[in-house]
Amino acid sequence: MLENDKSLKYYSFFVKCNPFVQYTEWDKITEKAQKYFVDFLNEKDYGDGIMATTFYFFIEKEIDLNKQHDNISTGSYFGISKSARLNLHFDYDFFIKTTEENKYKMILNGILYLLKYWHDNLKVPKENTLKEIIDDFRIKLQKDKFFTENIEQHITKFSNKFRFYFMKHTIYGLKEKHILFEINDIEKHLNNNLYKYDFGQSVKELYFSYDIFDFDNKGHQQYFNQDKDYGYGKRKDLIIVEKYDCKLLFEKTKLEQLEYFHKGLLKSIERIAEMKRKPKDFNHIMFLDVIDKLMKEYIEKFV
Secondary structure (H helix, E strand, O other): OOOOOOOOOOOOEEEEEOOOOOOOOOHHHHHHHHHHHHHHHOOOOOOOOOOEEEEEEEOOOOOOHHHOOOEEEOOOHHHOOOEEEEEEEEOHHHHHHOOHHHHHHHHHHHHHHHHHHHHHHOOOOOOOOHHHHHHHHHHHHHHOOOOOOOHHHHEEOOOOOOEEEEEEEEEOOOOHHHOOOOHHHHHHHHHHHHOOOOOOOOOOEEEEEEEEEOOOOHHHHHHHOOOOOEEEOOOOEEEEEEEEEHHHOOOOOHHHHHHHHHHHHHHHHHHHHHOOOOOOOOOHHHHHHHHHHHHHHHHHHHO
16 A cells, blocks of 8 residues: 655555555556545644544445455554544446546545445444544545545445454364364354345454364363353443364364254354343344344355
């Protein structure tokens, strides 16, 4: 990404197309759009509440919505500054075929779209002048004849706030090479389908933490009670936990490993019903059925 002039008051703002690729054919356009936005911000004093922000634009033939994970970090833990990361997908065919000038306009209007999306859907700190920036940036684009009406017709945006994550804490009795399935691929498959469902408003992020160890090894007994079976946080994050016997994974086929992993995942979801402090508006029964269905689809497709 282009490094901005750090002598400016507002410089920590970045734009990138296909951010997980080191270089793209659109780097010069995104750098130009980044400079335009940074120069715009520094034309006026928007106070000290503006957060460092990164805009990610994906141009993919097959849209991977799992990549659209917006993140608004308002805490300053361990000296980490407040920051925001915002993401969207452009229509691949339209973006590829349109002119360089239109690509530039799309990125500028994509920035405006994401700022409005942030204002309407995500957490905005009280001291942040986001609404003022949105209004001024729209006027700026109109004045410079860059504003595009109905940009949303060329955008795919992940609008469901629910996200699913795998957390792997320990593996004992096995090496990584003995695990034949790819956990990141499963997470991708789930999130690219879970956005279609509404499980309620009480859970925004669900984490599945799992440990793998030898159940018969006395030295591993400590792991049985190391973690709670579940936990519900103030930020609407729910953690569910399952433990797997490494002997039931060792020298098994990929199908056998996935079926065992699938079964344990369902058991951990079923235990949500046992929670003393349950998420009041979370349909865990529906979630159980959907995860069961999606895992079966994944196993059928990839094994």
